[in-house]
Every structure is written in structure tokens, then in C-alpha cells.
Amino acid sequence: MAGEPRVDCLFCKIVANEVPATVVRETDTVVAFRDINPQAPTHVLVIPKAHYRDALDLAAGAPELAADVLRVAGEVAAQESVTDPGYRIVFNTGAGAGQTVFHVHAHILGGRGLEWPPG
Structure with missing residues (x-):
């Protein structure tokens, strides 16, 4: 069921502190950590601390939580000093x-030129 932790999910294990991660920000609903x-x-x-498979699942099931993910993404970008130039x-x-972990996650990428299209 969406929102419930899954024992087979790497990111649910990070939320439960069963797998280590370099956490840079945490709220009641969201965790941000460095990509390995x-x-x-x-x-x-x-x-999000709650398990949702992907962005569409999150948006449909918990739009307020989707907003939390985006808000924290902006806070992390500011904390990491990548808001300027972008x-x-x-x-x-x-x-x-390219989704390899099926627990929705936003990648915050910065600190170098990010031309379009990516790749």
C-alpha cells in the first residue's frame, strides 16, 4: 500500500536508520542525503519518509507531501550554495x-554547467 514502509526498499531502510546515509537535511516528512x-x-x-513508488504516485496519493519534497529541495539547494547560477x-x-530505486526521490544537481539536453 502506498505510504507504508516496505522491507525490500533501500530508501525505506535509510529512513528507518537501517542503512547509513550522509543526511544533509531532515524534517518530519522528508529526508535529504548525498547520492553515493x-x-x-x-x-x-x-x-519522502513515506513510501511512494514514483512522482506520479506521490502526487496522486499525497500532494502535500510532494510539496514538502519540492520545498526541501529548494532549501537544500540554498544550503549547498547552488541557487546561483542554478x-x-x-x-x-x-x-x-533511469529510476533504479522505486521509492520516489528528487535529485538535486548543481555546482557545474547543466546544459540541455542532459547526458
Whole structure:
């Protein structure tokens, strides 16, 4: 069921402190931590503590929690000093888009030029 922790989910285990992570920000509803395979000088993941498979599942099931994820993403960007000249917030949705952990997460990427299209 959406919102419930899953025993087979890496990010649920991070939320439960069963797997270590370098946490940079935490609220009652959201955790932000450094990506273990950074793709930019600043690469932080922002996840809801509740389990939702992807961004669409989160938006449909808990829009206020989706807003929390985005708010904390902005706070992390400011904390990491990447708001100027800019940063990217990315939600990969589905394996074909590169989602490898099926617990919704926003990637905060910054600290280098992020030209479009990515890749």
C-alpha cells in the first residue's frame, strides 16, 4: 500500500536508520542525503519518509507531501550554495528513465554547467 514502509526498499531502510546515509537535511516528512554515485559536484536526493513508488504516485496519493519534497529541495539547494547560477531538480519515473530505486526521490544537481539536453 502506498505510504507504508516496505522491507525490500533501500530508501525505506535509510529512513528507518537501517542503512547509513550522509543526511544533509531532515524534517518530519522528508529526508535529504548525498547520492553515493554523484553526477555533479552537488548531488543530493530528497525523499519522502513515506513510501511512494514514483512522482506520479506521490502526487496522486499525497500532494502535500510532494510539496514538502519540492520545498526541501529548494532549501537544500540554498544550503549547498547552488541557487546561483542554478540547479536542477530531477524525478526519474520508471526503469526506462533511469529510476533504479522505486521509492520516489528528487535529485538535486548543481555546482557545474547543466546544459540541455542532459547526458
